[in-house]
Amino acid sequence: MTILRVRGLTKRFGDNEVLHGIDLDVVAGERIAILGASGSGKSTLLRCLNFMELPTAGTVELDGKTVGSERGGGRIYRERDLTGVRQRVGMVFQQFNLFPHMTAAGNVMEGLRTVRRQPKAEARARAEKELARVGLAEKADTFPAHLSGGQKQRVAIARALAMDPEMLLFDEPTSALDPELVGEVLTVIRSLAEEGRTMLLVTHELGFAYHVATRVIFLAEGAIHEQGTPDEILKSPKKDKTRAFLAGHRQFSF
Amino acid sequence: MSYQWDFAPVFASAPLLAEGLGNTLRLTAVALAFGLVLGLALALMRLSPRPWFSWPAGFVIEVFRTTPPLVQLFWFFFALPMIVGIEMTPFIAAVVTFSIQSSAFFAEVFRAGIQSIERGQWEGALAIGMSRRQALNRIVLPQAVTRMIPAFMERAIELMKTTTLVATIAYADLLYDANAVAQKTYRPLETFTVAALVYFVVIFAFSLLGRRLERRLAVGGDSTVH
Amino acid sequence: MVWDFSSVLANSDALIAGAIGTVRLFAICLVSGMTFGLVVGLGRYARTRWFNWPATLFVEFFRNTPVLVQILWFYFALPIVAPFEISPLSAAALGISLNAAAFSADIYRGGIQSIERGQWEAARAIGMGWGQAMRRIILPQALKRMTPALTSRAIEIFKSTTLASTVAYVELLQQGKLIASINFNPIEAYTTVAVIFFVILWPLVQLTYALERRMKRAE
Numbered sequence: 001m002t003i004l005r006v007r008g009l010t011k012r013f014g015d016n017e018v019l020h021g022i023d024l025d026v027v028a029g030e031r032i033a034i035l036g037a038s039g040s041g042k043s044t045l046l047r048c049l050n051f052m053e054l055p056t057a058g059t060v061e062l063d064g065k066t067v068g069s070e071r072g073g074g075r076i077y078r079e080r081d082l083t084g085v086r087q088r089v090g091m092v093f094q095q096f097n098l099f100p101h102m103t104a105a106g107n108v109m110e111g112l113r114t115v116r117r118q119p120k121a122e123a124r125a126r127a128e129k130e131l132a133r134v135g136l137a138e139k140a141d142t143f144p145a146h147l148s149g150g151q152k153q154r155v156a157i158a159r160a161l162a163m164d165p166e167m168l169l170f171d172e173p174t175s176a177l178d179p180e181l182v183g184e185v186l187t188v189i190r191s192l193a194e195e196g197r198t199m200l201l202v203t204h205e206l207g208f209a210y211h212v213a214t215r216v217i218f219l220a221e222g223a224i225h226e227q228g229t230p231d232e233i234l235k236s237p238k239k240d241k242t243r244a245f246l247a248g249h250r251q252f253s254f
Numbered sequence: 255m256s257y258q259w260d261f262a263p264v265f266a267s268a269p270l271l272a273e274g275l276g277n278t279l280r281l282t283a284v285a286l287a288f289g290l291v292l293g294l295a296l297a298l299m300r301l302s303p304r305p306w307f308s309w310p311a312g313f314v315i316e317v318f319r320t321t322p323p324l325v326q327l328f329w330f331f332f333a334l335p336m337i338v339g340i341e342m343t344p345f346i347a348a349v350v351t352f353s354i355q356s357s358a359f360f361a362e363v364f365r366a367g368i369q370s371i372e373r374g375q376w377e378g379a380l381a382i383g384m385s386r387r388q389a390l391n392r393i394v395l396p397q398a399v400t401r402m403i404p405a406f407m408e409r410a411i412e413l414m415k416t417t418t419l420v421a422t423i424a425y426a427d428l429l430y431d432a433n434a435v436a437q438k439t440y441r442p443l444e445t446f447t448v449a450a451l452v453y454f455v456v457i458f459a460f461s462l463l464g465r466r467l468e469r470r471l472a473v474g475g476d477s478t479v480h
Numbered sequence: 481m482v483w484d485f486s487s488v489l490a491n492s493d494a495l496i497a498g499a500i501g502t503v504r505l506f507a508i509c510l511v512s513g514m515t516f517g518l519v520v521g522l523g524r525y526a527r528t529r530w531f532n533w534p535a536t537l538f539v540e541f542f543r544n545t546p547v548l549v550q551i552l553w554f555y556f557a558l559p560i561v562a563p564f565e566i567s568p569l570s571a572a573a574l575g576i577s578l579n580a581a582a583f584s585a586d587i588y589r590g591g592i593q594s595i596e597r598g599q600w601e602a603a604r605a606i607g608m609g610w611g612q613a614m615r616r617i618i619l620p621q622a623l624k625r626m627t628p629a630l631t632s633r634a635i636e637i638f639k640s641t642t643l644a645s646t647v648a649y650v651e652l653l654q655q656g657k658l659i660a661s662i663n664f665n666p667i668e669a670y671t672t673v674a675v676i677f678f679v680i681l682w683p684l685v686q687l688t689y690a691l692e693r694r695m696k697r698a699e
């Protein structure tokens with residue numbers, strides 16, 4: 001079952017066109033790793049899928065319903081449309097973006113309380129459950145300033161999970177972490193993969209992508225350059241640009 | 255030449271001066287309350303991407319920041335009643351003037367505070383499905399306000415000092431009453447000295463409070479910045 | 481109601497006299513306030529308490545009392561003990577200058593403190609004395625950083641000159657009052673005065689914004 005269908009997705013910043021008409025279908029349970037050099041548009045693509053950036057042209061269809069409404073040949077996006085999509089498409093950021101004035105549990109509860117209007121006790125119970133899932137049950141009442149980078153990112157994952165998203169977007173979730181903290185975050189993401197969650201992951205961890213992804217997309221200059229199974233793309237790429245990119249990342253081992 | 259200081263006549267007028275101080279504090283409090291609310295509204299309007307919100311707000315802010323408060327007070331007290339055809343008491347004129355005047359400054363404090371919050375905080379909030387309004391109220395403003403407290407205190411103190419201008423339109427604040435006492439007792443030196451000291455004590459107390467708050471925030475700053 | 485500025489224009493000579501008074505008072509307060517402020521600021525920065533304490537006391541007192549109270553004190557109270565007459569200009573200039581000095585002293589101090597210790601050490605290392613290091617190395621750098629704050633202080637001084645109207649010094653607002661009372665046209669008279677101030681100060685305010693932006697970019 002296709003849950004996300006993207007057609008002709010184009011994004012321009014001023015005169016600079018970052019994405020040139022991307023087509024993409026995501027089937028439930030798929031785990032897609034998006035690779036590409038910096039500036040290839042991979043983060044922008046991800047950010048267009050939950051409308052952190054508004055697409056300049058093209059459509060995003062979620063569960064068969066196109067987001068936004070048509071007007072004058074383009075699309076307009078009302079706030080109501082966007083908050084609806086974002087509740088169903090969770091996002092985990094490179095810089096965590098935890099709310100520093102709230103505890104770990106407060107961060108996880110925030111969406112449930114403010115957006116879902118859940119009673120406090122219910123939200124708290126859910127937050128504890130999600131924090132336990134990422135191995136941070138005992139940090140529920142700790143403020144982000146007193147958490148390590150890896151712990152912060154796990155809280156951020158719990159915050160996204162609490163909203164019961166149909167799909168998760170990870171935007172370089174380990175790039176801001178010290179090397180020794182990367183493992184704990186990847187372990188959590190891997191466990192989510194094993195639950196069969198649908199996810200899109202922008203990453204530089206090629207070994208992780210190889211083991212976790214069901215499909216790998218290589219993006220170059222704002223377009224999908226090559227895609228296929230992890231074996232096809234990472235072990236025997238057909239195109240030169242993909243090969244060149246992988247050659248620069250040879251330090252990973254399968 | 256030796257002058258015989260005599261504070262007794264001034265102290266005999268202490269009740270009148272106390273009443274004046276009360277009026278000063280009341281005017282400050284009322285203008286501060288209106289100024290803060292109006293200032294937040296102006297800041298949000300100015301930050302709006304829609305020009306028909308941001309332009310009028312920008313105009314009000316610029317005009318009230320760049321013209322002298324005494325000119326504003328005279329305009330609202332002498333000119334505005336003739337335009338709209340209503341009587342203006344000195345108190346109302348002062349509240350209107352100082353509320354708008356301080357709101358122009360508060361607006362810039364709010365705006366700077368809101369803009370100092372990293373984009374990631376907005377995105378973190380929007381990503382869990384919050385509306386922009388919810389993100390502002392729940393995530394951005396609470397963090398911004400903590401950072402803005404020193405600037406708020408400074409502006410509040412400026413406001414209290416500015417309220418002395420109402421003496422010129424015969425509202426019985428501390429300065430106006432001091433002037434009355436000076437004329438009645440023929441002791442301007444003692445009276446104005448006492449008035450200056452009273453202002454100093456009250457305003458300095460607020461300054462110290464503001465500085466303590468600032469220090470406490472600087473020490474606890476770890477928990478607000480990650 | 482119909483706005484009619486002709487009665488204001490008919491009194492333009494009075495407004496020009498007022499403008500001259502405003503500019504004269506502003507120039508006096510700007511120069512004396514910022515110069516004296518530098519002395520006080522250096523005093524606050526000094527390690528010896530003989531400079532430090534009086535300077536601190538001065539700054540606290542004048543920052544924490546309203547300018548209008550100071551002006552009226554100089555006008556009504558000081559002559560009782562002073563062996564000389566105090567003109568409206570002197571009273572206003574004293575009050576506004578001392579207030580400006582207190583505020584600019586803190587700007588100078590902050591600016592000087594913002595210069596890294598390494599600059600002092602480098603100046604000392606090539607054999608400069610305290611005064612030389614301050615004059616040749618520290619102040620030139622600090623002044624650059626202080627420019628936006630000093631410019632906004634200058635704008636505040638300009639606005640403060642209107643307070644001189646309370647002691648009947650001939651400046652713009654005082655002349656506006658005069659015109660309003662002669663012609664019974666407060667709307668036009670006070671609007672004109674407000675517009676004059678806005679036209680003069682608005683470019684200056686924009687300048688401080690631009691300076692602040694440039695400083696932020698430079699950081």
